[in-house]
Amino acid sequence: MTTAIADRSAPTPAQAAWRAFNLQLALYKHVWHGTVFTSGLLPVLYMVSIGIGVGAYIDSSAVGGLTYAEFIAPGLVASVAVMMLGNDMVFPVHGGYEDWGGHYLAQRATPLGPVDILNGHLLYAVVFRPFTNCTVVAIVLAFFGVYTNGWWAAFAVVAAALVSAALAPWLHFWASSIKNDSNLNMIFRFAVVPISLFSGVFFPAGEMPGFLQPLVWASPLWHGTELARAATADVAPALPPLAHIAYLAALAVTGWYAARWRIQKRLNF
Amino acid sequence: MPHDEEILVRAADLRKSYGEHEAVRGVDFEIRRGEAFGFLGANGAGKSTTMRMIGCVSQPTGGELEVFGRDPHTQGAEIRARLGVVPQDNTLDGMLTVFENLVVYAGYFGIKKKAAKAKAAELLEFVQLSSRAKDQVNELSGGMQRRLAIARSLINEPELVILDEPTTGLDPQARHLVWERLFQLKHRGVSILLTTHYMDEAEQLCDRLVVMDEGRIIASGSPRELIDTHVTKEVVELRFGTAHTTELAELALTLGGIGAQIEALPDKILVYTDDADDTNAALEARDINPTSVLARRATLEDVFLRLTGRALVEDEA
Numbered sequence: 001m002t003t004a005i006a007d008r009s010a011p012t013p014a015q016a017a018w019r020a021f022n023l024q025l026a027l028y029k030h031v032w033h034g035t036v037f038t039s040g041l042l043p044v045l046y047m048v049s050i051g052i053g054v055g056a057y058i059d060s061s062a063v064g065g066l067t068y069a070e071f072i073a074p075g076l077v078a079s080v081a082v083m084m085l086g087n088d089m090v091f092p093v094h095g096g097y098e099d100w101g102g103h104y105l106a107q108r109a110t111p112l113g114p115v116d117i118l119n120g121h122l123l124y125a126v127v128f129r130p131f132t133n134c135t136v137v138a139i140v141l142a143f144f145g146v147y148t149n150g151w152w153a154a155f156a157v158v159a160a161a162l163v164s165a166a167l168a169p170w171l172h173f174w175a176s177s178i179k180n181d182s183n184l185n186m187i188f189r190f191a192v193v194p195i196s197l198f199s200g201v202f203f204p205a206g207e208m209p210g211f212l213q214p215l216v217w218a219s220p221l222w223h224g225t226e227l228a229r230a231a232t233a234d235v236a237p238a239l240p241p242l243a244h245i246a247y248l249a250a251l252a253v254t255g256w257y258a259a260r261w262r263i264q265k266r267l268n269f
Numbered sequence: 270m271p272h273d274e275e276i277l278v279r280a281a282d283l284r285k286s287y288g289e290h291e292a293v294r295g296v297d298f299e300i301r302r303g304e305a306f307g308f309l310g311a312n313g314a315g316k317s318t319t320m321r322m323i324g325c326v327s328q329p330t331g332g333e334l335e336v337f338g339r340d341p342h343t344q345g346a347e348i349r350a351r352l353g354v355v356p357q358d359n360t361l362d363g364m365l366t367v368f369e370n371l372v373v374y375a376g377y378f379g380i381k382k383k384a385a386k387a388k389a390a391e392l393l394e395f396v397q398l399s400s401r402a403k404d405q406v407n408e409l410s411g412g413m414q415r416r417l418a419i420a421r422s423l424i425n426e427p428e429l430v431i432l433d434e435p436t437t438g439l440d441p442q443a444r445h446l447v448w449e450r451l452f453q454l455k456h457r458g459v460s461i462l463l464t465t466h467y468m469d470e471a472e473q474l475c476d477r478l479v480v481m482d483e484g485r486i487i488a489s490g491s492p493r494e495l496i497d498t499h500v501t502k503e504v505v506e507l508r509f510g511t512a513h514t515t516e517l518a519e520l521a522l523t524l525g526g527i528g529a530q531i532e533a534l535p536d537k538i539l540v541y542t543d544d545a546d547d548t549n550a551a552l553e554a555r556d557i558n559p560t561s562v563l564a565r566r567a568t569l570e571d572v573f574l575r576l577t578g579r580a581l582v583e584d585e586a
Contacts, residue, residue, distance in 0.1 A: 006425035007379030010346035015379065022376045023362070026369055102360035108326055109354035110377035110425075111346040269318075269327040 007111075013119065016112050020120020023103060024088075025128070038083065039136040043076055047144050050202065063204060066148070066233055073146035074156045074228030075201030075221075080137045081130050081160040082167065082221050086192040088125045089171035090184055096121075097176070097266055104267060114267040115260055118172065122256070125168045130161035147232045155231035163224035166248040167195070169255030176262040195221050205238075223247050272338030275302045277429050277460055278323055284331030285318050292318040294484035295332060300429070305451075305461040307478035309471045309569065311577070315484040316464040317357075317433055323462065324431055325349050337428065350378060353427030357434045359418040363407040367398060370406060371421055378425040385424070392420040396450055412443025419450060423459075430454065432463040436470060448473060468570040482577045492569055499575050500567040501529045501541040505548045507559040508537045527551045532574060539571070 055068030063071040096104030134157045147153035199221035223244040226237035278300040285293040293315045300306045308316035321327035325345035336348045375385030393399045396416040436444040472492045479489040521533040528542035542548040545564035
């Protein structure tokens with residue numbers, strides 16, 4: 001009889017998160033070809049239709065002296081991160097607790113604890129997805145010649161990962177708090193869609209009416225877009241880069257504590 | 270006190286409350302290595318809550334609990350590393366294949382990929398699902414999914430396998446297939462802990478069991494001991510056409526002196542007796558003519574009825 005050598009000791013937090021992450025990776029292997037559209041084709045469509053098409057009507061002085069394609073490219077990299085979070089951090093989180101598989105419940109019966117399960121899912125959404133899919137987006141956009149800042153443009157992917165880090169735990173918290181799956185669409189209506197629209201990706205955020213400005217400042221995607229644009233086009237961001245990073249980090253840390261509190265409530269019976 | 274390696278689980282005055290509601294109200298039991306131990310009870314009796322505490326996903330609110338001599342509060346991960354769990358709703362991942370479900374689950378226990386694959390193949394053979402290894406779980410029948418969940422629970426070679434209602438929702442054929450695999454596990458010396466509200470399941474699978482009701486253990490022992498202690502050897506079931514609850518209760522009053530005890534149920538009357546032939550003769554002598562008479566040996570179901578029903582209250586009085 002074959003003998004599997006199971007580890008009888010408690011895993012370290014890093015080991016446990018890695019083990020939980022592997023479920024997401026196994027699932028990703030079944031759907032990766034679908035992400036080819038999001039990462040490869042979608043930026044091309046955006047760039048051709050909006051970057052070049054709409055851009056032909058926009059004076060570069062309106063967008064800080066850049067071509068319109070150069071202006072929207074960094075925001076596109078970061079907004080793909082938000083789009084992916086909509087896929088990874090809403091239905092898969094809600095389903096983890098019960099109806100559609102209960103993978104969190106399955107993991108909970110093993111040496112993994114609620115925080116490990118959270119960290120494993122975040123590892124996938126905050127590190128794996130941005131650094132694979134957003135990198136592909138950034139490379140595809142490079143073929144349009146939209147980066148004027150050389151290799152610094154690579155930091156647009158880091159900015160996208162920071163947006164994911166800031167937003168993912170809050171989405172996890174929200175999706176974990178909703179018991180009725182028909183209410184999950186609220187997350188898209190009140191978070192994912194407004195964040196995607198009002199973050200200065202397609203037009204300078206300063207053009208928005210004054211009363212909407214607080215929404216812009218609150219949006220993690222706006223901070224990420226400012227950082228990404230600084231990376232790809234060497235444009236000075238609205239705030240000092242460290243201030244943008246500090247805001248995103250603060251959202252990430254507070255969100256992680258909120259998500260941790262919620263998942264512990266759900267998985268400690 | 271040194272831990273006795275032969276005792277896998279020890280509970281003393283174990284309690285669990287959710288706010289005002291006391292789900293488990295002070296239970297004591299020990300589960301020994303190599304035995305099949307059962308929690309028998311109706312829905313809401315507190316058996317699943319007790320299982321969750323043993324599975325270290327729910328903290329007790331009172332009393333003591335040791336699993337493998339360890340404290341679930343501080344050593345939950347170490348304890349779960351040595352447990353196998355088959356939840357009632359399987360919690361298999363429908364998007365993954367049968368084989369992937371096992372390999373990914375093995376990863377949670379730190380089992381290396383190569384060893385995990387070998388173990389997964391071996392376990393699929395054990396649960397007779399080798400031919401379905403590449404299929405997605407969603408394509409399996411309910412019985413197959415339950416067998417896969419059992420295979421998954423064995424991936425870490427657990428010292429104790431916990432099964433929550435292992436055959437609930439399965440058709441009779443699938444139930445028997447699951448039972449057969451659990452018998453095989455028992456023969457291999459694997460310790461089993463299960464909850465069930467199927468009396469026949471408890472009787473067939475459990476070496477020892479406790480009967481739970483309203484958060485308390487109201488009886489414990491082997492199935493045979495429980496039957497011998499709490500009910501007579503035989504039971505005669507009497508049906509009287511379409512008569513039900515109230516009429517049957519009135520009819521039961523006319524049976525006084527026949528058998529050791531009478532129990533009126535909504536659809537039939539049970540006469541507990543040590544000799545069914547004597548009971549039948551007594552019925553005839555009184556000119557009582559049921560539409561159907563069935564004599565059978567007493568089962569755990571009768572024990573449960575006696576312990577949780579009206580009869581128990583009468584005895585206590």
